[in-house]
């Protein structure tokens with residue numbers, strides 16, 4: 001399947017693995033790239049630019065296909081040294097960067113100067129349009145369903161994707177709630193040129209996270225996510241299991257909630273969850289799409305299944321909906 005995204009990034013299938021804190025290590029990124037998608041290393045999971053440089057080198061040892069690095073610009077008390085992280089990306093020869101969070105505008109000049117393609121992940125049409133205006137090459141349009149930070153507009157992808165298609169000239173992928181061939185074909189129908197998956201890729205054999213995390217994803221239903229930090233305008237969709245205490249604090253404090261009230265449950269908890277498998281250590285991002293995840297395949301099995309099912313879905317189900325004359329005409333053409 002050829003789309004504007006496969007052409008832009010030089011990949012075989014229009015499937016991207018979004019950056020994920022303490023999940024997007026070289027093992028997962030290289031597995032996705034080797035399977036024909038675009039794997040992404042999560043830049044800030046590496047505590048220093050030097051460690052990111054080592055992770056990039058490790059990933060390069062595991063794949064000769066294109067892979068990307070995610071740079072997340074989230075509100076933090078002390079900002080990481082972004083220029084040095086960018087230098088590690090440039091020197092590591094990485095040619096694609098996924099940005100997320102705040103606008104990448106201040107960092108566009110060094111990225112562009114190095115010939116890096118930028119895909120900005122954002123949750124609204126206005127931010128997508130701005131990303132196009134400041135020179136991003138593509139956008140990842142992240143709907144309200146998504147795991148992680150859905151923003152504050154609460155617009156699901158059935159609305160957001162066609163709206164983005166109406167406004168954007170650069171290609172975009174659908175992100176949030178994407179899981180199988182049905183998501184991919186629906187996203188393509190709504191104007192996207194591919195899809196970005198987060199939660200689905202955690203439940204794969206190669207994802208370098210504790211088995212407890214993968215099992216929790218398989219066990220959960222679509223009813224099992226919650227939004228936290230709304231009052232702080234830093235909304236995050238997380239798996240509900242570990243956040244009962246946090247939600248009680250949020251209910252008690254209401255609009256007066258301060259980050260200090262919940263700090264111990266949202267800051268620095270990822271290594272305990274993802275590496276040690278302590279699922280009660282605090283809040284961790286998870287999309288509504290958990291309700292559609294029932295197995296832990298290899299990355300290659302997952303991607304091959306999606307692409308084979310997508311072809312069947314288009315050729316059989318969708319073409320069958322047309323009359324036989326039209327079907328014949330399309331097949332001949």
Ligand SMILES: Cc1cc2nc3c(=O)[nH]c(=O)nc-3n(C[C@H](O)[C@H](O)[C@H](O)COP(=O)(O)O)c2cc1C
Pocket residue numbers: 017018019020021023042070071072099100101121142145146147148149175176177178196197198199200284285286287288289
């Ligand atoms: C555990 C987890 C951690 C994530 N960490 C990040 C991150 O550090 N930076 C980022 O840009 N997105 C992050 N995301 C968002 C994903 O890249 C992706 O946009 C999102 O998961 C898409 O929604 P889905 O989970 O429904 O597929 C994270 C998502 C999950 C599930």
